[in-house]
Amino acid sequence: xxxxxxxxxVMVFVFxxxxxxxxxxxxxxxDVGDIIEDFKLKNINGDFVSLADxxxxxxxxxxxxxxxxxxxxxxxxxxxxxxxxxxxxxxPVIAINPNNPNTKPGDSFEAMQQRAKEKGFxxxxxxxxxxxxxxxxxxxxxxxxxxxxxxxKGMVVKYIGAIDxxxxxxxxxxxxYLEDAVDxxxxxxEIKLKKTKAIxxxxxx
Amino acid sequence: xxxxxFLVILFLTFSCKDKTTSKVVANIETVEEKAVxxxxxxxxxxxxxxxxxxxxxxxxxxxxxxxxxxxGPCVKELPYFEKLNAEYKDKDVEVILVSLDxxxxxxxxxxxxxxxxxxxxxxxxLDDDNENKWINEIDTSWSGSIPATILYNKxxxxxxxxxxxxxxxxxxxKQLK
Numbered sequence: 471x472x473x474x475x476x477x478x479x480v481m482v483f484v485f486x487x488x489x490x491x492x493x494x495x496x497x498x499x500x501d502v503g504d505i506i507e508d509f510k511l512k513n514i515n516g517d518f519v520s521l522a523d524x525x526x527x528x529x530x531x532x533x534x535x536x537x538x539x540x541x542x543x544x545x546x547x548x549x550x551x552x553x554x555x556x557x558x559x560x561x562p563v564i565a566i567n568p569n570n571p572n573t574k575p576g577d578s579f580e581a582m583q584q585r586a587k588e589k590g591f592x593x594x595x596x597x598x599x600x601x602x603x604x605x606x607x608x609x610x611x612x613x614x615x616x617x618x619x620x621x622x623k624g625m626v627v628k629y630i631g632a633i634d635x636x637x638x639x640x641x642x643x644x645x646x647y648l649e650d651a652v653d654x655x656x657x658x659x660e661i662k663l664k665k666t667k668a669i670x671x672x673x674x675x
Numbered sequence: 676x677x678x679x680x681f682l683v684i685l686f687l688t689f690s691c692k693d694k695t696t697s698k699v700v701a702n703i704e705t706v707e708e709k710a711v712x713x714x715x716x717x718x719x720x721x722x723x724x725x726x727x728x729x730x731x732x733x734x735x736x737x738x739x740x741x742x743x744x745x746x747g748p749c750v751k752e753l754p755y756f757e758k759l760n761a762e763y764k765d766k767d768v769e770v771i772l773v774s775l776d777x778x779x780x781x782x783x784x785x786x787x788x789x790x791x792x793x794x795x796x797x798x799x800x801l802d803d804d805n806e807n808k809w810i811n812e813i814d815t816s817w818s819g820s821i822p823a824t825i826l827y828n829k830x831x832x833x834x835x836x837x838x839x840x841x842x843x844x845x846x847x848x849k850q851l852k
Contacts, residue, residue, distance in 0.1 A: 611820035636804040667810040672820040
């Protein structure tokens with residue numbers, strides 16, 4: 471009996487510790503080093519896209535973006551440039567619009583089709599219908615970017631954050647965080663900066 | 676023939692005169708337009724300059740709200756911050772609205788917005804590209820989405836990456852030690 475009494479604080483601790491870990495991982499979404507779940511989302515042409523469709527990809531640049539956020543718009547040309555540069559090197563761009571179109575009509579499926587056409591997107595622009603995918607990533611805003619690498623275990627998150635250090639002014643960029651991360655992966659080097667931050671628009675639920 | 680010439684001259688004179696008059700009128704109009712343009716001097720800071728608003732040690736409670744004219748949820752909650760500022764300014768509470776609008780819209784959007792909404796709280800503008808640096812300095816838990824709000828006094832500091840109702844905002848201010 472004495473032994474059991476001694477065990478109680480331990481049991482309480484384990485219970486709370488596990489409860490805390492669970493809720494933390496649910497709230498925050500993927501961290502660097504986590505393996506992501508594949509998704510199947512509708513592209514603007516009506517086809518469904520999964521990461522598994524890309525047999526030859528070494529990884530992906532996944533960007534949560536939208537039509538309406540000025541920060542997202544400021545990055546459109548740079549996202550197109552990223553796809554041009556890295557798709558052929560095995561890291562294509564996958565863009566996902568996480569916003570609820572009922573809250574933000576400017577982010578409707580039709581508006582996405584129109585925007586992609588206007589800008590000449592060379593990559594899929596997917597709808598997060600029912601808003602089920604972005605919470606898994608822990609995306610909180612547009613734009614919010616992830617670089618993942620294909621491994622034997624699955625797609626591993628290697629970088630989370632901003633594309634560069636000057637969201638509002640592409641001419642003032644000094645640090646190309648995301649490119650540096652992808653370059654490091656291609657060269658088999660350690661990524662120096664695995665997480666960065668930038669201002670963005672909250673995801674509309 | 677002479678009459679014809681006279682008429683032509685007369686016509687030219689009048690049309691000339693007409694032109695002058697309308698030019699003058701146009702001038703006056705421009706002057707008037709300028710007179711009604713918003714006379715707002717924006718306080719624009721880089722992060723180094725802005726930091727002073729985050730570290731005041733007087734008796735006041737400071738409510739620092741990060742917003743932008745393009746941010747729907749921010750614009751929606753602005754009236755609550757305005758109300759808080761109005762109702763609590765005699766109780767040592769000061770609201771500071773920190774605009775993150777892009778520099779190219781200061782004149783076209785931000786100034787007209789401040790005037791149209793008749794914002795009474797102090798508006799300052801944070802213009803600093805190195806977001807990766809200053810977001811963490813403001814709060815390490817901030818992912819960078821707005822609206823975001825800091826409440827602080829010399830004893831305590833709280834950070835929120837969320838939208839507020841007036842009741843929630845008032846409660847947080849009251850709860851601050």
